[in-house]
Amino acid sequence: MKNRNTWISIFVILWTLLFHYESIRYFYLNPLFHRNLPQMKFLFPPAGWIMFFNVGESYGLAQVYGVKNHHVEEIDPHRIFETKAVLYDNIHRNVLSGILDSFQKPAFCKFLNRKFPQYDEFLIIGSYYPSVIKEPGRKLSRVQYTCP
């Protein structure tokens, strides 16, 4: 019994230290020690528990257009990523914005060409609302890359 309690106590202490270390490492400890402290991989989020911690008045999203016979049409993002989550819509969580980085181009173009063979070309558009408060209707868009 004593042996068991010792092991439990050691685990509890180590776990508690690790949990709180990883909870504050990125935003509090790194600035305090002016360096990137070691991160525990495989278990904790990289920057602590930062759900909705900073919400700005701008909003960005990705849009995908298919081109066929020089006719351009927007593809519903739910057709691109068809996975339906329970009780929420992943597309509204802006998962599509992950494709905007240019390093994603080869993989995403390959994916689009497989999924939508009916189109000749795809335009990947990054759209941006500079301020949903001051200019609610204003949306800036630009082509991030194209998929032949």
Next chain:
Amino acid sequence: MSISVSKIWNRLFLEERPSIGLSFFRIFVALTVGLHVLPSFFHLDDNYLSTAFKNYNLHFFTPEVIELVQKSPDAVVMAFVGVFGLSCFFFLIGFFAQISCIVMTMACYYFYALNCFHIGTLSWDILLVTLFLMCLTNVHGDYFSVDCLRRGNTDAYKTQRPFFIQRLLQMQIASTYFYTALYKITASGNWLTDNPLYYLWNYPPEGVTKQFLFREFFAARPELCHVIAVAIVVTELALGFLLFIPRTRIAAIIVGFIFHILLVLTLHVPTIFFFLFPPQLLLFIDPDGIIRWIDRKRRQHETTGQAKIIYDGHCGFCRKSLDILKTMDLFNYLKTVDYQTSADMSTLHPALTKEACHSQLHLIEPDGRLSGGFFIFRRICWRFPMLFSLIPVFYFPGSNLLGPLVYRWIAKNRYLFHSNEVCKDNKCFL
């Protein structure tokens, strides 16, 4: 001083307390994992196979692990789908609870490393922390599980175990609330200096905010949005402490429930926020209090009358089945009566005969209502929490025809399942 510290430490983590709360929580962990991961399997070609579009979480995994997992041929991916499905189901029903938890968690890691695009979210990382703690112990299989039925211990509901896992899970959710609030008001958080809710509720229709009732009303009132934002931060900060104070605990749990319901109603947030966190709040309910409440209900049934289940005491299979039913019988609703040792069955119920009792199980409820065979299960499934999930099965259209047939076949061949050699050829039935 050292004695009191040791006493507090003992009380917090080492003391043995009933594990029923953790067993109940296991069901919700399994459901949450299943509901989060399984939908991504419906489009394997989009999500995990070689044709998928993939994203990798290099903050969470090392490049070596990502590389290794990416080498998986499609057949291995399919095999992991099977492993995940099976282990998640076993974990849900508590069949080899610890092993199934470990296997399911490993499968979760595999799919997370394979493609974090759909399943990888901050709340998913929280869930993995929870799973890690659940993997450490088999305590969550003590009750509401096939494991407890296999052991056949009728007192399984009050099994005492070291409290440390439940305490760490309590600390995990309380700390998550606390840090979430802390980040909102310090670091780069802007919940006090700016008006994030006002922005969220004015986001375009494509955004993360759902079209909930009165959204336009709130979206047009920045001051009100700010007040609500401050209230949210205060609530999150306070919850981390109020949950640990006995006098405020129940109120804090209710506030937590409301908080999560509102979150799911207003924002597109992962299922985890709804299916994991509220049940995790229930881990704060004193397990000794739960056992006292159950024991009160058990005593109540003993004094106000139990239902009598009439069985064949010569049938080992029946005795074994009754043991399983008694283990499930959390509120001590059933009293078992062996008709082989009862002289006159009509004293129990006028319609009962030895022949009738020989052919199938019978249930006499406290109000005198008599049912037999399959229909017993329809009656008791409302009384046994472990059978709640089977209510739709027992009442499924057509089950009143198919159920009795299946029951009759098993009842007729029950001596074939007999451990007694004399009855192994089913002759005892004749």
